[in-house]
Amino acid sequence: MNSVILSNRLKTIASYVPNGKKIADIGSDHALLPNYLVINQIAPFAIAGDVNEGPLQAAKRQVQQYGLTNQISVRKGNGLEVIQENEVDVIIIAGMGGALIVEILEAGKEKLSTIERLILQPNIGEELVRKWLDQNHWQIVDETILEENGKIYEIIIAEPKRINGEDPYLGVERTKEELYRLGPVLWRKRPAILLKKWQQEAKKIDTIIKQLDQISNDKEREEKLEKFITKKNWISGVLKCLLKDKPLSK
Numbered sequence: 001m002n003s004v005i006l007s008n009r010l011k012t013i014a015s016y017v018p019n020g021k022k023i024a025d026i027g028s029d030h031a032l033l034p035n036y037l038v039i040n041q042i043a044p045f046a047i048a049g050d051v052n053e054g055p056l057q058a059a060k061r062q063v064q065q066y067g068l069t070n071q072i073s074v075r076k077g078n079g080l081e082v083i084q085e086n087e088v089d090v091i092i093i094a095g096m097g098g099a100l101i102v103e104i105l106e107a108g109k110e111k112l113s114t115i116e117r118l119i120l121q122p123n124i125g126e127e128l129v130r131k132w133l134d135q136n137h138w139q140i141v142d143e144t145i146l147e148e149n150g151k152i153y154e155i156i157i158a159e160p161k162r163i164n165g166e167d168p169y170l171g172v173e174r175t176k177e178e179l180y181r182l183g184p185v186l187w188r189k190r191p192a193i194l195l196k197k198w199q200q201e202a203k204k205i206d207t208i209i210k211q212l213d214q215i216s217n218d219k220e221r222e223e224k225l226e227k228f229i230t231k232k233n234w235i236s237g238v239l240k241c242l243l244k245d246k247p248l249s250k
């Protein structure tokens with residue numbers, strides 16, 4: 001059987017799947033992750049779900065090519081509707097915007113009661129995902145950040161909140177709203193790429209501020225300027241900490 005070559009991003013996501021757990025990969029596209037996890041005997045069973053016909057057919061072809069149709073079920077459907085209750089232990093949703101990930105989780109809430117772990121990789125809007133997790137009894141147990149082909153990605157691992165579980169939002173001198181943006185675990189770990197991410201965010205804000213000159217309406221320009229200067233000041237504070245402080249102990 002041929003091995004599946006994964007990008008560093010997908011390989012990192014795969015590394016968070018505990019051995020022996022059944023998985024669902026929602027928005028699976030070519031079903032690369034399910035194929036990799038089953039071929040490498042990490043997952044005994046996988047569901048590859050996708051809402052669009054093109055990716056679904058691509059997934060079916062890949063699964064057939066690897067001869068894994070007994071272990072990987074390719075299903076067409078919106079979000080978690082492709083999963084029956086108790087069918088899988090771990091859900092992966094990767095490569096979409098945070099708002100869409102939240103929409104999928106919210107719409108499929110009743111399917112989550114038996115899920116042991118969520119592995120989420122929003123391309124943007126990470127703060128929306130963290131806020132939803134926090135408000136829906138999910139606890140972030142790990143986070144990582146990586147760079148691939150010039151893009152920076154964050155991966156969020158969450159498990160159902162436990163009574164005595166460690167709260168990643170506690171013991172940090174930042175509000176929850178700030179930590180939704182920064183990532184409570186990333187903020188403690190402070191990997192070098194986190195600094196790079198926020199340096200890039202600062203540059204984006206600078207570009208926006210320069211472009212505000214083009215707004216002819218004085219009131220509108222001033223209001224937007226104030227909003228973006230507030231954001232820039234916040235990011236400057238973040239960068240100062242990241243440059244100065246060592247990782248916080250966990």
Ligand code: SAM
Pocket residue numbers: 010026027028029030049050051052055077078079080093094095096100104
């Ligand atoms: N998960 C893969 C990855 O991280 O490389 C593929 C990401 S691809 C950019 C996003 C996939 O999500 C597409 O195949 C798209 O059809 C699918 N998708 C978008 N919205 C979806 C939804 N509501 N339910 C299921 N799949 C969806």
